[in-house]
Amino acid sequence: MTNISIGAEKRFYRPGDVVRGIVQVDLPHAQKIGGVELEALGLERTEVIVSSGKYSHTYVSQNVMHRFSVLLHGPGKLEAGRHDFPFEYELPRGILPTFHGQYACVTHTINANLDIPLWFDAHRKVEYYIKPRADTVSTNMSSVRLESKEAGNPSKPGFIVDLERASWTAGEMIEGVLQVTSTGGKRLRKADLKLQSLEWANAEGNTRDLVTDVVECYVSGETLRVGSRVPFGIKIPGNIYSTYNGTYSRLGWALTVNLDIAWGFDTKASQGLILVNPA
DSSP states (O other), X not given: OOEEEEEESOSEEOTTOEEEEEEEEEESSOEEEXXXXXXXXXXXXXXXXXXXXXXXXXXXEEEEEEEEEEEEEOSEEEOSEEEEEEEEEEOOTTOOOOEEXXXXXEEEEEEEEEEOTTSOOEEEEEEEEXXXXXXXXXXXXXXXXXXXXXXXXXXXXXXXXXXXXXXXETTOEEEEEEEEEXXXXXXXXXXXXXXXXXXXXXXXXXXXXXXXXXXXXXXXXXGOOBTOEEEEEEEOOTTOOOOEEOSSEEEEEEXXXXXXXXXXXXXXXXXXXXXXXXX
């Protein structure tokens, strides 16, 4: 049975790296071929389904970030057995990191094709993963303060949150301090703190937003006293996707704090974060 496979040196790369590998072809017998072809593709793709009554339409937008094509061998004849064809190409420095979301995907793939005249071609496709370079990510290492809109009104419950910084790395603990500025005479049940991913996609003018709770913790109402500074920590998972801003999509992160008020309207506020997974 004719077989084609792809072996890359690594699974994870960074913009500007050189990708090296081998396309391996195994033939059970001598075969005339049109060629052994390779294409590397970096693609940002969005897909939005819009329904109207019993009908629906799928809208798609694509941004080709990079494409590398080469004929590794042929046309001609290959003898039976194993044949190795090395390849090498350089990744552009401006490409987006890998992302797989509900409406958007950023993928980096290697496609190999064995062209067999007058017969079925043999194909192989593999995906490798792009991690951001530290020098290409916009960071904010200054301390930040998050305030609810009621923080300056003593007649309504309000709070402030101080964070050490706005930029964090996968696996780190987001550390901050929560301070209630006023209860407005209400009883505070607890404070919910959520790390949320913010996916946005645009497919042919049709946009979608998706907010997903990734990590959640809470501060007990017993510790929420006016003026008291209550420390907290939220562990960032090690497998998160990095913040990015593409042509048709983007991924952001936010810390959202909600003050749960008994017999009253909750008050909340959010702070955008930059999260990077460089590992």
